[in-house]
Amino acid sequence: MLSLRRGAVSAVRERLDGLVRLEVDGAACIAYPRLTGPVAEGDEVIVNVQAGVLGLGSGGFDVLLANLTRGLDLPPEPAAHVMELPYTPLQYAVRHAEEDGGLAETLGGLPVVCCTLHSQLAPVCAGIGAELRVAYVQITGGALPLSLSDSVRVLKERGLLGTAIAAAPCLDGDVQCVGVASALAWAVGQGFEVVVCAVGPGIVGTGTRLGHGGLAAAEAANAASALGGSPILAARVSEGDPRERHRGVSHHTRSALELCLGDVTVAWPASLDAPAWLESREEVDTDGWRAACAGLPLEHMGRGPDEDPAFFAAAYAAGVLARDRVV
Known part of the structure; x- marks a missing residue:
């Protein structure tokens, strides 16, 4: 099952194309803004902490699951209807080539x-x-x-x-x-x-x-x-x-x-x-x-x-x- 935690974005360390490296209550975290929307310092968020709990190596950081401050009610991609991650709680529509x-x-x-x-x-x-x-x-x-x-x-x-x-x-x-x-x-x-x-x-x-x-x-x-x-x-x-x-x-x-x-x-x-x-x-x-x-x-x-x-x-x-x- 998912291991989730509520927290606040305490720092934004790096913004790249499709990826943001940040901290949530001081813990290293990443966000995918094309999936969960924009993120800024002070945002209230929910993060998946399981990799850190398990002490994994290259993937041992938290992942932003939802931004409660600015990531709710995001619209689907225009003209998209095929789902990625279908029938999971994370499904979302993407236009396919x-x-x-x-x-x-x-x-x-x-x-x-x-x-x-x-x-x-x-x-x-x-x-x-x-x-x-x-x-x-x-x-x-x-x-x-x-x-x-x-x-x-x-x-x-x-x-x-x-x-x-x-x-x-x-x-x-x-x-x-x-x-x-x-x-x-x-x-x-x-x-x-x-x-x-x-x-x-x-x-x-x-x-x-x-x-x-x-x-x-x-x-x-x-x-x-x-x-x-x-x-x-x-x-x-x-x-x-x-x-x-x-x-x-x-x-x-x-x-x-x-x-x-x-x-x-x-x-x-x-x-x-x-x-x-x-x-x-x-x-x-x-x-x-x-x-x-x-x-x-x-x-x-x-x-x-x-x-x-x-x-x-x-x-x-x-x-x-x-x-x-x-x-």
Whole structure:
């Protein structure tokens, strides 16, 4: 059940596109103004405190649920009738891209990079480069609100991402789509040359082979294959993770690959030794990945490029391979 608390906004720390970082009675909190309306210091609010109560890591902050001062009686989005988070207490209507047409019938060989972690997004986009039109599709498996991602904001500012699509149940993107298949078709219809799919920040995990959010990458790869795209799996590789299941090639990558139904290529840095079982790989020259990623948000489980270079090089390799496949 929900863990809710009434409080007052004691400080507004940062206002970003689609996200406000604030404090409620001194406790760290975030708000999504496109969902719950504007917020200001002194507002009386209700916040969801369960993540903090449980002591979660990357998601261990409160989330504003309702603004009692200025967030009541908010109107629905014009011409919207398809619900996000349907049949939950948080349901709200959003105009979906599919309602306006423009979906391609086939992907026509479109490179689709499929990531099991959000922290792979920045190095993947660096590998693709700023010369191509790139769309990002956020898929289920981590945070649902796309607006939580600081990486997406930075990549847009750097010209490495053109648009960010929320594939339901993900939400609050530049564009909303019912699912990953229609998101891919919409991107092609709009002239994007590469699509990168990834879960949002804070992956769901249970420590088991099939109980983790990274499997959404397999769903994206299968949709890409079925629609005539060219799916590439960004391998999760680590030399610094203390957990055995994530050392070398993570079991997340292996289990996602096992669920892929079509031909999927795993991009692999040519400078690293690959495990014998990883037969569906294509080696990529990743020299220069550090320079290409300079200034981008590079962090994975608290480790940066100096602590875990293989992680970022492997993600960069997927971007380079996607760039090379653009026809």
